[in-house]
Amino acid sequence: MKFPESWLREHVEVDADTARLCSTLTAIGLEVEGSETVGGELPGVVVGEIIACEKHPEADRLKLCKVSVGGGEPLQIVCGAPNARLGLKAPLASVGAELPGGLKIKPAKLRGVESFGMLCSAKELDIDADASGLMELPADAPVGEALSKYLGLPDTSIEIKLTPNRADCFSVRGIAYDVAAALGSSVKPLLIEPQPTKIELMLPIELAAGADCPRYAGRLIRDVDASTPTPVWMAERLRRCGIRPISLLVDVTQYVMLEIGQPMHAFDADTLRGPVGVRKARDGETLKLLDEREVKLDEGFLLITDADRPVALAGVMGGWDTRVTESTRNVFLEAAHFAPEAIIGRARKLGMHTDASHRFERGVDPGLPRQAIEFATRLIIQIAGGKAGPLKIAERAQDLPQPQPVTLRRARLARVLGMQVDDAVVDALLRALGMEVESTSEGWRVTAPSRRFDIAIEEDLIEEVARIHGYDRIPMSSPTGAVPPGRHPEDRVPVAQLRQATAARDYAEAVNFAFVDAALLQRWGLPAEVVLANPLASDMGVMRPSLLPGLVEAVHRNRDRQQDRVRLFEIGRVFARGADAPVETERLAAVALGAARAEQWAADDRAVDFYDAKGDLEAISALSATTDLRFEPGQRAFLHPGRSAEVFRGDVHLGCVGHLHPRLLKALDLAQEVVVFELDVGPLAQRAVPQAAVLSRFPSVRRDLAMVVPEGTTWGALESVIRRTLGPQLKRVWVFDQYVGPGLEAGFKSLAMGLILQDDSRTLAEQDVEQMVQGAVSALETHCAARLRG
Known part of the structure; x- marks a missing residue:
């Protein structure tokens, strides 16, 4: 701008x-x-009028002029400008004047004729870049007046x-x-009074673009002298805004846009039949624009129409056939409010950029069309005459944007800025910006003017306070360099420790994309619950429900690169469908392929198996160690049914461990066994807060039991029953032997287990121990179909 x-x-x-x-x-x-x-100040430069103009007697390209300066004898000036002529008013630099370029005016003799001054171009006065001829001033320019005063210079x-x-x-x-x-001032009122109606003619207006154009204002002005030159004050302001004056009617619309912000357009009313309308373009429609280009449109464009005939590209540029010229006598002025989303990108799509599109794309005050029409009408009638018709406004009130109040909290303002700003200062500067401010107990309730599209949330108001009050007033504090100690709940193991513990078990950390291929999930038998609407690639269209598919793909790539022993782990999030949004769960997963240990001379080479992964898993979980892990047979589609397990801690499910199913290995083109485990980090990291307790002063008692159980019974099931039966007096229970063979029925096995019993308040008597052991045996017989081995 x-x-x-x-x-x-x-x-x-x-x-x-x-x-x-x-x-x-x-x-x-x-x-x-x-x-x-x-x-500049331009001392010695005044408005001059050529009262006589003759050809130089000794030069074809020079003219001998008599120039009046409003008093005294006319000055004789020799001039070579092509537009020097009788009656022209132009800047005159008299003898003694110094021009902006440093040129000092002195009496001179050109081809034998004396010259007492210089008629100037706009470039010589550093007003404009035009050096093609003398700077032509309006016919009503006061002769003899200082040019700087007349043009408002310097500026x-x-x-x-x-x-x-x-x-x-x-x-x-x-x-x-x-x-x-x-700067602690206030904006002067802009008085734009309604123009009196002199004629009753008006073109009807029809809105058929819905919310894309909720307001359209128009007015007819008849008997305008469009050939009237643009006043110098208006032309100079346009030039200083970087806009070249064209003609009065065009310049008025540009002037109004620059002063109050509303883009406008003027039609030659004699080229219109009416009604004037706004609608979406039809696919394939064409329109010749003011720059004489004919453009082909589609349904994404908005059109201004005359009896359904396209006459302008809404919010971008007017049409050629209805343009105003110096011969125009009757004018139809329009000013409209277009929704930004209806204009964004339309000019760029046609390889164009206009002042109107630049403004409409970002949003124009919907309250300006009436003011713009009244303002432009007044200027046109004052300068070029004419009779104004009634102002017609068509609108869809329900689609017009309405400013909504925004709450600004005093505490939030202080927290974001890092400083307190006085209530009176906040109130004053918001009001100075044209906002309606209502004080509340917590701060302010602020309604922005309709021109401020950017005020929507509390942070927008905080920004206004910060920038107007002064960014330089916000206190600066340098970093101390001290790193504050990290805070972590004592009842949770930090994820970093889980990462370190897994790496210590000889796993290398991998980082995979959270996006996977739906076809890969189908091979794994996993659901594709969270599907992306706009994936990065065709094989990354689903958010992963498990870390294992990505890790196994990484193992496969390592195997293809001649890595015989691969052990990888990853800590990341998996995704499942939720009621309102996807549910994210953090997990720890690991995969292993190849030898259990790196090649060495001190141990035999063997392939990694279920118990290696189970041991790694137990070592990692020992960080939290709230209770021992429990393993139960698993039935996951991607795991081997006889060599996999579901992992529990108490009654909380953690995840799974096991070998991949042979069918899956074949589908993934893996020839070796792959062992995996995957656990939810949340329950895995949960641990009991350590509490001080007095060690029992009384001796403990060990008892060993050998129980015959069905071969399918797991140690975890027996342990659970024993712990539940004996309660806190059972300090430890473990299995130390398993026997299958002669002396036992087919389908049965014998498990030998040790029990450590201890009471914190007394010494356990023999009868107490026997009663407890018998209770454990009875519970195992009832719940696990076990019997005491004879």
Whole structure:
């Protein structure tokens, strides 16, 4: 956004020079990319009028002019500009004047004719880059008046860089609100009064684009003299905004857009039949635009239509057939509110970029169309005459954006900024930005003006307070360099320790993608519950329900690269379908293939098996050691049914361990046995908080039992029954022998177990021990079909 400083100061009075104004703009987030001084004091340069113009007697390209400066004798000037002519008003630098480039004007003699001054171009005065001829001033320019006074020089053209959320600052008035808030001033009222209706003609308006165009305003103005030149004050402001003046009607719409922020368009009303409408383009429709390009449209574009005929590309550019020219007599002015999502990317799709699309893509105040029409009508009638018709506004009130109140909490503001800001300061600066502020017990309830599309949540208001109050006022504190001690619940084993313990068991850590192929899960017999709508690749379309498929694929790749012994583990999240969102669970998984130990001379080479993985698993779980693990036969589809188990700690299920199923190995093209385990980290890491207790002063008693049980009975089942029966007086129980053979029935086995019994309050008598042992034997007979071996 580029604008002249003088224009901004018409909207807000501030006691700040140009340097401070620019630094303030940058400090509040409107970064000044550059500033350029336009013109200067130009002492000795006045408005002159050529009252006589003749050919130079000795040079074909020079002219001998008599120039009036409003008083005294006319000056004789020799001029070579092609547009020098009788009646022209142009800047005159008299003898003694010094121009911005350092040129000092002195009396001169050109081809034998004396010249007492110089008629100037805009470039010579450092006003514009045009050096093609004299700078032509309007016919009503006061002869003899200092040019700097007439043109408002010197001035500064300031260019600021705006972030996409600050669409409200694409106008001089929008910038004025921020400047006023930052410098403790207030924005002057902009009085735009309704223009009196002189004619009753009006084109009907039809809205057929739904929420894409909820408001459209239009007005007819008849008997306009469009050939009237643009006033110099308007043309100069446009130039200082980086816009080349074209014609009065076009320049008025540009001027209104730059001052208040509403893009507009002017149609030649004699080319319209009506009704004027807004609708979506039909696929394949074409339209010739103002730049004389014919574009092919699709249903993603919005059109302004005349009796259903496309006449403009909504929010981007007008059409060629209905353009205004200097011969235009009747004008139809339009100003509309378009939803940003209906305009975003449309100009870019056609390889274009316009001031209108740039603003509509970011959002324009929906309350501006009426003001813009009234403002433009007043300017046109004042400059070029005409009779205004009634202002017609069509709208869909339900689709117009409505500012919603946002709560700003005092405590939240202080926490985010790291400082306290006085309530009065917060209230004042929010009001200076044009917001409605209501005090509450916790802070403020703020409603932003309709031009501030970027105010939606509490953090947006905190940003406003920070940037206007001053980022430089926020206290700075350097890092101390001290690393605070990590806090971890005492009843949980840190994941880092689980990682270290697994690595200590000779597993290397792997990191796999959380995305897997649905076909791979199908081979494993696992559900594809969380499917991605937009996957990175065709083989990464499902969030993994288990860590094992990815780990086994990594093992396969290592095996293909001649690695005979592979042991990998991973700690990561798996995903399952939830009621509202996917459920994430952290797990620890490991896989092993090849020899149980690395090749060495002191031990025989053997393949890794179930008991190696079980031992590793028990060693890792010993970190928490709340109770011993319990293993029960498992029936998972991807595990070998006779060589796998489900893992429990008490009644809590942890996961599984075992060999992969032979069918799965064949499907995965693996020729060797693969042993795996996978556990939920949550229950695995849970541990009892250590508590001090007095050691029993009384002796313990050992008893050994040999029980004959069915061959399918697991030690875990026997242990569970014994612990449940004997309670706290059982300090330890373990199995130390297993016998199968002569002396036992087929299908039975004998398990020898040791029991350590101890009471904390007394010495156990022999009869107490015998009673406890008999109770354990009875419970095993009842629950496990066991009998005492004779």
